[in-house]
Amino acid sequence: MTIQHLLRGKTIAFDLDGTLVDTAPDLITSMNWAMNQAGHPVTPAHIVRNRIGRGAKALLQTALQYHQINVAPPQIEKMLQMFLAHYAKTSTENSIPFAGAVACLRALQAHGATLSVCTNKLEYLTLPILQKLELLPLFGGVFCPDNVPAKKPDAAHVLAAIAPVSPKNALMIGDSQPDVASAKAAGVGCILLAHGYSEIPVAELGAELVLPGFDGLEAAILHCFA
Template structure:
């Protein structure tokens, strides 16, 4: 992918924050596998892939809580810490067995980085799991920082997560875009006064068109053009034009 000089000028020194699961990487196969493994260990039935796919994106504890509830055995608060720890161990052991970047991710990130954009991951996944996944699928090289839920003042939908991610790369919220796939991405971005760019191929229970993002794209390769549009329009609004 090549960008024009004019496009690069807009992107230079901007900050683009990316959600991870369902935005950069199709992680559902390994998350579903890890969840069904722990359900089996607890004597519970496996859940259908499509059902679990919609549960992804709020962190390990939330996924377990929703998964156990769907399997007919609500997660006991006293057992939750041990089961979360076990789930993380299972998942880490298979973190990229079936997971892979979505089509166009590598080429697009390379073009954005070459243009001088500051790239950061802003995810409700734990940071060490995020880094392990990014390493496994060879995406770490594109990012200036990874800010997981445990490294943020509070996780998405809290706006402080987005603001912490932008700050981690020395960025300016007035020149930033949040790219994601879920309502948490939209809520956190909007509250941080950062435009939300949504992808249509991610993980969300509600139709992505209803989430209130500023723009919606169907292909990851559309990120540069969409981000430029948002950066340009937001810049004009903030300057009073």
């Protein structure tokens, strides 16, 4: 088999936030904007960064808890809508691919792999980031919770992102517990990148392999299918 076909028939699904792209700066800016609009103080980035994988509401709840502020559920929902509206306009201002991401994706494509995005971010927030960073053409599909029947950690999300190949011919690349849980439930191997937003040390999450970042990922994927 030629080098161009080493990964032919294989699908590699990638998480977005904390795996492919460092979206924390724009997410935290929008969260703090919503907090400010509601009359609350801003929150240091390190307090909420590792909650990004849990979604926008979790970021707000973490910030409110940090400041010991009690807010009624309707007010949290109002803040959430302000957060998302602001983020939709500013999501590409400071978000960048992690070091080595683009080169790795292109190398995997050159080996014949099909690449997909498997993210819990809604499609209307995901596509502009991939387009602005010129990543979208590298992927055969983008699978978000509003265009598939489930979201991570549900196995159905990963299975949709790797279809039509079987789990043994796929891998999930992520940075946190929902990525591992969904991959395991789907029978798909999982590699975690430690540069992301995990609340729990990634070495404790039970992935097949943990890497510091994209350095070495291409070789690790080739080894998985050797």
